[in-house]
Amino acid sequence: MTTVTPELLTVPEVMARLKVGRSKVYDLIRTRRLASIKIDGARRVPVDAVRDFIQRQLGAAAR
16 A cells, blocks of 8 residues: 655645745634644645645635
């Protein structure tokens, strides 16, 4: 059985993907709208979490 490790993004990488600033990324993390983990004090966001966030935003915009 092969375990796939999710790709983790840094905050600047998330900023670039979402086209938002640093404060907004940390706000999304703080309000639990964007999942993240801490590794020795460094914040990392799984690629899937960014993808899920975008999908939720698109779904809300379509209503």
